Amino acid sequence: MSFKVVIDSCGELPKELKGDQRFETASLEIDVDDYHIVDDETFDQAAFLKMVKESPNVPKSSCPSPEKYMKAYHCDAEHVYAVTLSSKLSGSYNSAELGRQLYEEEYGSKDIYVFDSKSASVGETLIAMKVLEYEEAGMAFEEVIKNVETFINEMQTFFVLETLDTLRKNGRLSNLKAFLANTLNIKPVMGATPIGEICQLDQARGMKKALDKMIDQIVEKAVRPEEKILAISHCNCFERAKEFKEAVAKRCRFKDIFIVDTAGISSMYANDGGIIAVV
Template sequence: MSFQIIGDSCCDYPYLGDDYTWIKRVPLTIDLDNETFVDDEELRCALLISKMAASRNAPKSACPAPGIFVEAYDCGADDVYVVTLSDKLSGSYGSAVVAANMFKESHPEKNIFVFSSKSAASGEIAVCQKILSLAEAGVPFNEVVTQTLEFINNLTTYFILETLEVFRKNGRLNHLQAIITGALKLKLVMGADETGNICVRGKALSIDRAVAKMAELIAERCRNLDMSARTLYITHCQCPDRARQARDYVLAKVGFKDCVILRAGGISTIYANAGGIVVAY
């Protein structure tokens, strides 16, 4: 049976080497000060960051319309697996589900399933890689879905931001929290809870200490677990050295099989901003 993995554009890109040929991305769009950016491989994220810094407004993302997803689904594959941003963060999941129902009406012989990653960025790539490993091994469609849902339920995501300005502008961090963290120069170790909502996991007085704190949190969570078959995924936004630092801190404490470093696309960029990292496993 042929298969295709489709992701929204928060599926980030390999930092080094060629892009993943087995993912078909459906782009979200980003609106900032009456300018619209299509989040595809041609988007210049450094330019987007500079425009974000110069603006008083928060960038806003718009999910793909169902019709755009339907076009991506009509790829000739027997089995179609779709991975989106957490349904708590974006309407991408809902749009992809509507599209899947539309597609099944005209293609009842096809198998299609839409996964909310309950994560973003590196977390989405972790889910896509899980699907790829199962599908390439010839695992039947329904079993791929079952095992991937279990993987998502056990997926852990952390992120550390150089600045919380975008969160302040878009209302995800209230004004008082923004003042306090700014005045104290606190760096927050944040993550996704079991439903995919954003939460604070720890605090530190510098970005280096925040990275070390995150490594400690991961080590504590992985205590007594065999991680030798698991891969660590790290998305960075214009800070490859910080991604490598995070990799080294974590791998010194936890025996992951491998670590994959990714560069942020547009959607990851508007939340992580310059200097941010997103870690998932």
């Protein structure tokens, strides 16, 4: 069976999948003052971070339209899967579902399924990779859905950011938590609840100690790590991500660990220096 995966642009595809015709990105868009940015291959992270730093205003994002998803679904593939940001953080999931309904109204029935990642960034990446794994194993459409949903329910998301301002200003975090983090150099170790909302797991003073705490969380919560991939995304801090990868590998044996750069939406929330890890 032929298949296609449509992943919104908060999910960072590794290089080997970016050129794979079975994968398509549905781009979110970002506004910083008068600048309008499409989160696609033209995204310039350095210029974006400079813009955000110089602006007194918080960047705003918009999800792909239902029509954009419908267009992505209109293809020769027999099975189509969409992978989106957590429905608790973005309208991308609802837009993808509306796109599916529009497609069926326009073109008729087709095997299309939308996965709510209940995560973001490389959490979406791992889900897309699972779809690829199960499709290439020859699983039926319904079987792929069942197994990927099980994977999502077991998935663990972690992140530590240099600043929580964007999350706070976009209503994802309390003012008090962001104030304490910025004034006392307290770095919360954050995660995702089973329904995809942001939660605090731990905290430490300073980035290095917070990343050590995040490793503690990963080691504690990882189930059958030798069967799983740990995905790490970083915003403009490759050396930090590399050191984090090496430190995790010393404490927990994963099937594989890979690192990618944050794309536009992930860069917007992670800010300069942020680290996200999903397993």
